[in-house]
Amino acid sequence: MAEANESRIFPDHLFMVGCGNMAGQMLSRWLACGLDPARVTVLRPSGRPVADGVTVVTDYPDALPPGTTVLLGMKPYQIDDVAAALGPRCSPDTRLASILAGTTLATLRAHFPHVRAIVRAMPNLPVGLGEGVTALFTDERTDVEAKAAVDALIQPLGLAEWIDDEALFNRITALSGCGPAFLFRFVDALARAGEAIGIPAEQAARMALATVQGSANMAAEAAVSPAALADQVASPGGMTREGLNVLDADQRLLALLTDTLAAARNRGEAMARGA
Numbered sequence: 001m002a003e004a005n006e007s008r009i010f011p012d013h014l015f016m017v018g019c020g021n022m023a024g025q026m027l028s029r030w031l032a033c034g035l036d037p038a039r040v041t042v043l044r045p046s047g048r049p050v051a052d053g054v055t056v057v058t059d060y061p062d063a064l065p066p067g068t069t070v071l072l073g074m075k076p077y078q079i080d081d082v083a084a085a086l087g088p089r090c091s092p093d094t095r096l097a098s099i100l101a102g103t104t105l106a107t108l109r110a111h112f113p114h115v116r117a118i119v120r121a122m123p124n125l126p127v128g129l130g131e132g133v134t135a136l137f138t139d140e141r142t143d144v145e146a147k148a149a150v151d152a153l154i155q156p157l158g159l160a161e162w163i164d165d166e167a168l169f170n171r172i173t174a175l176s177g178c179g180p181a182f183l184f185r186f187v188d189a190l191a192r193a194g195e196a197i198g199i200p201a202e203q204a205a206r207m208a209l210a211t212v213q214g215s216a217n218m219a220a221e222a223a224v225s226p227a228a229l230a231d232q233v234a235s236p237g238g239m240t241r242e243g244l245n246v247l248d249a250d251q252r253l254l255a256l257l258t259d260t261l262a263a264a265r266n267r268g269e270a271m272a273r274g275a
Protein backbone atom coordinates (compact mmCIF):
# COMPACT_ATOMS: atom_id res chain seq x y z
CA MET A 1 0.00 0.00 0.00
CA ALA A 2 2.80 2.37 0.99
CA GLU A 3 4.55 1.42 -2.23
CA ALA A 4 1.49 2.27 -4.31
CA ASN A 5 1.24 5.60 -2.53
CA GLU A 6 4.93 6.38 -3.11
CA SER A 7 4.64 5.61 -6.78
CA ARG A 8 1.83 8.16 -7.04
CA ILE A 9 3.98 10.84 -5.38
CA PHE A 10 7.40 10.26 -6.87
CA PRO A 11 8.68 9.98 -10.45
CA ASP A 12 10.25 6.74 -11.70
CA HIS A 13 13.56 8.55 -11.68
CA LEU A 14 14.65 11.91 -10.28
CA PHE A 15 17.71 13.55 -11.83
CA MET A 16 18.88 16.54 -9.84
CA VAL A 17 21.27 19.07 -11.35
CA GLY A 18 22.83 20.59 -8.25
CA CYS A 19 21.96 19.66 -4.70
CA GLY A 20 23.04 22.53 -2.50
CA ASN A 21 21.21 24.46 0.20
CA MET A 22 17.82 24.51 -1.51
CA ALA A 23 17.57 21.35 -3.60
CA GLY A 24 19.25 19.49 -0.73
CA GLN A 25 16.37 20.43 1.57
CA MET A 26 13.85 19.24 -1.01
CA LEU A 27 15.61 15.92 -1.43
CA SER A 28 15.93 15.43 2.30
CA ARG A 29 12.16 15.84 2.71
CA TRP A 30 11.37 13.52 -0.21
CA LEU A 31 13.63 10.82 1.21
CA ALA A 32 12.00 11.25 4.63
CA CYS A 33 8.62 10.81 2.91
CA GLY A 34 9.63 7.51 1.33
CA LEU A 35 11.34 8.33 -1.96
CA ASP A 36 13.52 5.33 -2.81
CA PRO A 37 17.11 6.70 -2.96
CA ALA A 38 17.89 4.19 -5.72
CA ARG A 39 15.57 6.25 -7.93
CA VAL A 40 17.62 9.44 -7.48
CA THR A 41 20.72 10.64 -9.31
CA VAL A 42 22.40 13.89 -8.27
CA LEU A 43 24.85 15.70 -10.51
CA ARG A 44 27.17 17.96 -8.56
CA PRO A 45 30.69 19.04 -9.55
CA SER A 46 32.11 18.35 -6.08
CA GLY A 47 30.89 14.75 -6.16
CA ARG A 48 30.14 15.04 -2.44
CA PRO A 49 27.84 12.27 -1.18
CA VAL A 50 24.24 13.33 -0.61
CA ALA A 51 22.46 10.54 1.25
CA ASP A 52 22.69 6.76 1.58
CA GLY A 53 21.71 5.04 -1.64
CA VAL A 54 21.57 8.20 -3.78
CA THR A 55 23.87 8.06 -6.82
CA VAL A 56 26.10 11.12 -7.16
CA VAL A 57 27.78 11.86 -10.49
CA THR A 58 30.09 14.61 -11.64
CA ASP A 59 29.23 14.30 -15.32
CA TYR A 60 26.06 13.68 -17.28
CA PRO A 61 25.05 10.10 -18.02
CA ASP A 62 24.71 9.09 -21.68
CA ALA A 63 20.92 9.06 -21.39
CA LEU A 64 18.22 9.70 -18.82
CA PRO A 65 16.01 6.71 -17.99
CA PRO A 66 12.39 6.80 -19.21
CA GLY A 67 10.09 8.43 -16.67
CA THR A 68 12.75 10.89 -15.50
CA THR A 69 11.88 14.15 -13.83
CA VAL A 70 14.78 16.62 -13.85
CA LEU A 71 15.13 19.17 -11.08
CA LEU A 72 17.33 22.13 -11.99
CA GLY A 73 18.86 23.24 -8.69
CA MET A 74 22.12 24.92 -9.69
CA LYS A 75 22.69 28.70 -9.86
CA PRO A 76 20.64 30.64 -12.42
CA TYR A 77 23.69 31.88 -14.36
CA GLN A 78 24.67 28.26 -15.11
CA ILE A 79 21.61 27.61 -17.28
CA ASP A 80 23.45 27.97 -20.62
CA ASP A 81 26.12 25.39 -19.80
CA VAL A 82 23.72 23.01 -18.10
CA ALA A 83 21.20 23.14 -20.94
CA ALA A 84 23.93 22.57 -23.55
CA ALA A 85 24.91 19.34 -21.81
CA LEU A 86 21.53 18.20 -20.51
CA GLY A 87 19.21 19.24 -23.36
CA PRO A 88 20.34 16.55 -25.84
CA ARG A 89 19.84 13.90 -23.12
CA CYS A 90 16.22 14.86 -22.54
CA SER A 91 13.40 13.22 -24.48
CA PRO A 92 10.05 14.90 -25.19
CA ASP A 93 8.68 12.89 -22.24
CA THR A 94 11.26 14.08 -19.75
CA ARG A 95 9.66 16.33 -17.15
CA LEU A 96 11.61 19.33 -15.98
CA ALA A 97 11.17 21.47 -12.88
CA SER A 98 13.36 24.51 -12.27
CA ILE A 99 13.92 26.31 -8.99
CA LEU A 100 16.19 28.92 -10.57
CA ALA A 101 15.31 32.42 -9.38
CA GLY A 102 14.69 34.99 -12.09
CA THR A 103 14.73 32.39 -14.88
CA THR A 104 11.51 32.64 -16.86
CA LEU A 105 9.56 29.85 -18.43
CA ALA A 106 10.35 31.36 -21.84
CA THR A 107 14.07 31.10 -21.05
CA LEU A 108 13.65 27.50 -19.93
CA ARG A 109 11.65 26.67 -23.06
CA ALA A 110 14.33 28.28 -25.25
CA HIS A 111 16.97 26.13 -23.55
CA PHE A 112 14.96 22.90 -23.64
CA PRO A 113 12.90 23.18 -26.83
CA HIS A 114 12.14 19.43 -27.04
CA VAL A 115 10.82 19.06 -23.50
CA ARG A 116 7.04 19.43 -23.26
CA ALA A 117 6.54 19.51 -19.49
CA ILE A 118 8.40 22.38 -17.85
CA VAL A 119 7.40 23.84 -14.49
CA ARG A 120 8.91 26.74 -12.57
CA ALA A 121 8.94 26.07 -8.85
CA MET A 122 10.02 28.51 -6.16
CA PRO A 123 10.46 26.72 -2.84
CA ASN A 124 11.87 28.03 0.40
CA LEU A 125 14.23 26.43 2.88
CA PRO A 126 11.69 25.09 5.42
CA VAL A 127 10.59 22.53 2.80
CA GLY A 128 13.13 20.28 4.52
CA LEU A 129 10.70 20.09 7.45
CA GLY A 130 7.63 19.80 5.23
CA GLU A 131 6.80 23.34 6.31
CA GLY A 132 7.92 25.23 3.25
CA VAL A 133 6.11 27.32 0.68
CA THR A 134 6.48 26.55 -3.03
CA ALA A 135 5.06 28.68 -5.83
CA LEU A 136 4.46 26.88 -9.11
CA PHE A 137 3.91 28.09 -12.65
CA THR A 138 3.66 26.44 -16.03
CA ASP A 139 2.02 26.96 -19.42
CA GLU A 140 -0.30 25.03 -21.72
CA ARG A 141 2.50 22.93 -23.28
CA THR A 142 2.73 21.06 -19.97
CA ASP A 143 -0.09 18.53 -20.05
CA VAL A 144 -2.49 17.94 -17.18
CA GLU A 145 -0.86 14.64 -16.22
CA ALA A 146 2.62 16.15 -15.98
CA LYS A 147 1.31 19.12 -14.03
CA ALA A 148 -0.40 16.76 -11.58
CA ALA A 149 2.81 14.73 -11.24
CA VAL A 150 4.86 17.79 -10.33
CA ASP A 151 2.13 18.93 -7.96
CA ALA A 152 2.21 15.53 -6.21
CA LEU A 153 5.98 15.77 -5.86
CA ILE A 154 5.77 19.23 -4.29
CA GLN A 155 2.90 18.47 -1.89
CA PRO A 156 5.08 16.80 0.81
CA LEU A 157 7.15 19.99 1.03
CA GLY A 158 4.41 22.12 2.64
CA LEU A 159 2.15 24.75 1.12
CA ALA A 160 2.09 24.59 -2.70
CA GLU A 161 0.52 27.48 -4.63
CA TRP A 162 0.01 27.47 -8.40
CA ILE A 163 -0.01 30.94 -9.89
CA ASP A 164 -1.62 31.89 -13.21
CA ASP A 165 0.45 34.93 -13.99
CA GLU A 166 4.22 34.58 -14.29
CA ALA A 167 4.56 38.32 -13.61
CA LEU A 168 3.80 37.44 -9.98
CA PHE A 169 6.71 35.03 -9.75
CA ASN A 170 9.44 37.48 -8.73
CA ARG A 171 7.09 39.14 -6.24
CA ILE A 172 6.23 35.81 -4.68
CA THR A 173 9.89 34.84 -4.64
CA ALA A 174 10.61 38.05 -2.72
CA LEU A 175 7.98 37.15 -0.14
CA SER A 176 8.25 33.41 0.39
CA GLY A 177 11.48 32.38 -1.35
CA CYS A 178 13.60 35.08 0.27
CA GLY A 179 11.28 35.39 3.28
CA PRO A 180 13.12 32.92 5.54
CA ALA A 181 16.23 35.12 5.32
CA PHE A 182 14.22 38.17 6.36
CA LEU A 183 12.71 36.24 9.27
CA PHE A 184 16.10 34.90 10.35
CA ARG A 185 17.36 38.50 10.34
CA PHE A 186 14.37 39.52 12.44
CA VAL A 187 15.04 36.79 15.03
CA ASP A 188 18.67 37.85 15.17
CA ALA A 189 17.72 41.52 15.54
CA LEU A 190 15.19 40.70 18.28
CA ALA A 191 17.89 38.87 20.20
CA ARG A 192 20.44 41.62 19.69
CA ALA A 193 17.91 44.25 20.73
CA GLY A 194 17.26 42.22 23.87
CA GLU A 195 20.98 42.20 24.53
CA ALA A 196 21.10 45.97 23.89
CA ILE A 197 18.60 46.56 26.70
CA GLY A 198 20.54 44.38 29.09
CA ILE A 199 19.52 40.71 28.66
CA PRO A 200 22.48 38.26 28.60
CA ALA A 201 23.25 37.48 24.94
CA GLU A 202 22.71 33.71 24.97
CA GLN A 203 19.50 33.99 26.93
CA ALA A 204 18.21 36.70 24.59
CA ALA A 205 18.97 34.52 21.54
CA ARG A 206 17.21 31.51 23.06
CA MET A 207 14.16 33.50 24.11
CA ALA A 208 13.89 35.47 20.85
CA LEU A 209 13.83 32.25 18.80
CA ALA A 210 11.31 30.55 21.09
CA THR A 211 9.10 33.66 21.01
CA VAL A 212 9.09 33.73 17.21
CA GLN A 213 8.52 29.98 16.96
CA GLY A 214 5.61 29.97 19.43
CA SER A 215 4.05 33.07 17.92
CA ALA A 216 4.25 31.70 14.36
CA ASN A 217 2.68 28.42 15.45
CA MET A 218 -0.04 30.32 17.28
CA ALA A 219 -0.77 32.58 14.31
CA ALA A 220 -1.02 29.52 12.07
CA GLU A 221 -3.67 27.98 14.37
CA ALA A 222 -5.57 31.17 15.26
CA ALA A 223 -9.03 32.05 14.03
CA VAL A 224 -8.07 35.74 13.86
CA SER A 225 -5.45 37.60 11.84
CA PRO A 226 -1.89 38.29 13.04
CA ALA A 227 -2.87 41.97 13.26
CA ALA A 228 -5.69 41.07 15.68
CA LEU A 229 -3.35 38.82 17.66
CA ALA A 230 -0.94 41.75 18.11
CA ASP A 231 -3.77 43.70 19.69
CA GLN A 232 -4.46 40.76 22.03
CA VAL A 233 -0.89 41.05 23.35
CA ALA A 234 -1.19 44.81 23.88
CA SER A 235 -2.96 45.71 27.09
CA PRO A 236 -4.40 49.24 26.93
CA GLY A 237 -1.89 51.61 28.47
CA GLY A 238 0.61 48.77 28.83
CA MET A 239 4.09 47.93 27.66
CA THR A 240 3.37 46.28 24.29
CA ARG A 241 1.41 49.29 23.00
CA GLU A 242 4.41 51.49 23.62
CA GLY A 243 6.55 49.10 21.62
CA LEU A 244 4.00 48.78 18.80
CA ASN A 245 3.82 52.57 18.61
CA VAL A 246 7.50 52.55 17.65
CA LEU A 247 7.00 49.93 14.92
CA ASP A 248 3.84 51.63 13.67
CA ALA A 249 5.06 55.25 13.64
CA ASP A 250 4.84 56.43 10.02
CA GLN A 251 4.19 52.74 9.19
CA ARG A 252 7.90 52.26 9.76
CA LEU A 253 7.94 48.45 9.79
CA LEU A 254 5.57 48.21 6.82
CA ALA A 255 7.68 50.67 4.83
CA LEU A 256 10.87 48.78 5.70
CA LEU A 257 9.44 45.44 4.60
CA THR A 258 7.90 46.92 1.45
CA ASP A 259 11.32 48.32 0.50
CA THR A 260 12.89 44.95 1.33
CA LEU A 261 10.50 42.94 -0.86
CA ALA A 262 10.66 45.50 -3.67
CA ALA A 263 14.47 45.32 -3.73
CA ALA A 264 14.37 41.51 -3.91
CA ARG A 265 11.66 41.59 -6.60
CA ASN A 266 13.63 44.12 -8.64
CA ARG A 267 16.69 41.89 -8.56
CA GLY A 268 14.58 38.96 -9.83
CA GLU A 269 13.30 41.12 -12.68
CA ALA A 270 16.84 42.23 -13.52
CA MET A 271 18.02 38.61 -13.50
CA ALA A 272 15.17 37.73 -15.87
CA ARG A 273 16.50 40.43 -18.24
CA GLY A 274 19.95 38.81 -18.04
CA ALA A 275 21.51 41.39 -15.72
Ligand SMILES: NC(=O)c1ccc[n+]([C@@H]2O[C@H](COP(=O)([O-])OP(=O)(O)OC[C@H]3O[C@@H](n4cnc5c(N)ncnc54)[C@H](OP(=O)(O)O)[C@@H]3O)[C@@H](O)[C@H]2O)c1
Nearest residue numbers: 018019020021022044045046073074075076099100101123
Ligand atom coordinates in the same frame (compact mmCIF):
# COMPACT_ATOMS: atom_id res chain seq x y z
N1 LIG B 1 18.74 29.10 -1.17
C1 LIG B 1 17.44 29.35 -1.22
O1 LIG B 1 16.80 29.66 -0.19
C2 LIG B 1 16.70 29.23 -2.54
C3 LIG B 1 15.30 29.33 -2.54
C4 LIG B 1 14.61 29.18 -3.76
C5 LIG B 1 15.32 28.96 -4.92
N2 LIG B 1 16.68 28.91 -4.89
C6 LIG B 1 17.38 28.63 -6.14
O2 LIG B 1 18.06 27.41 -5.96
C7 LIG B 1 19.23 27.39 -6.76
C8 LIG B 1 20.41 26.93 -5.92
O3 LIG B 1 20.59 27.79 -4.83
P1 LIG B 1 21.32 27.27 -3.53
O4 LIG B 1 21.15 28.33 -2.53
O5 LIG B 1 20.89 25.88 -3.23
O6 LIG B 1 22.84 27.25 -4.05
P2 LIG B 1 24.05 26.30 -3.58
O7 LIG B 1 23.88 25.87 -2.19
O8 LIG B 1 25.29 27.04 -3.95
O9 LIG B 1 23.91 25.01 -4.53
C9 LIG B 1 24.26 25.05 -5.89
C10 LIG B 1 24.39 23.62 -6.38
O10 LIG B 1 24.72 23.66 -7.76
C11 LIG B 1 25.80 22.78 -7.99
N3 LIG B 1 26.58 23.23 -9.15
C12 LIG B 1 27.59 24.12 -9.19
N4 LIG B 1 28.04 24.24 -10.46
C13 LIG B 1 27.29 23.41 -11.23
C14 LIG B 1 27.28 23.09 -12.59
N5 LIG B 1 28.12 23.66 -13.46
N6 LIG B 1 26.37 22.19 -13.03
C15 LIG B 1 25.52 21.61 -12.18
N7 LIG B 1 25.47 21.88 -10.85
C16 LIG B 1 26.35 22.77 -10.38
C17 LIG B 1 26.61 22.80 -6.70
O11 LIG B 1 27.41 21.64 -6.66
P3 LIG B 1 28.29 21.23 -5.37
O12 LIG B 1 27.28 20.80 -4.36
O13 LIG B 1 29.14 20.13 -5.88
O14 LIG B 1 29.04 22.46 -4.97
C18 LIG B 1 25.48 22.83 -5.67
O15 LIG B 1 25.01 21.53 -5.41
C19 LIG B 1 19.40 28.78 -7.33
O16 LIG B 1 19.04 28.76 -8.68
C20 LIG B 1 18.44 29.65 -6.53
O17 LIG B 1 17.90 30.68 -7.28
C21 LIG B 1 17.38 29.02 -3.73
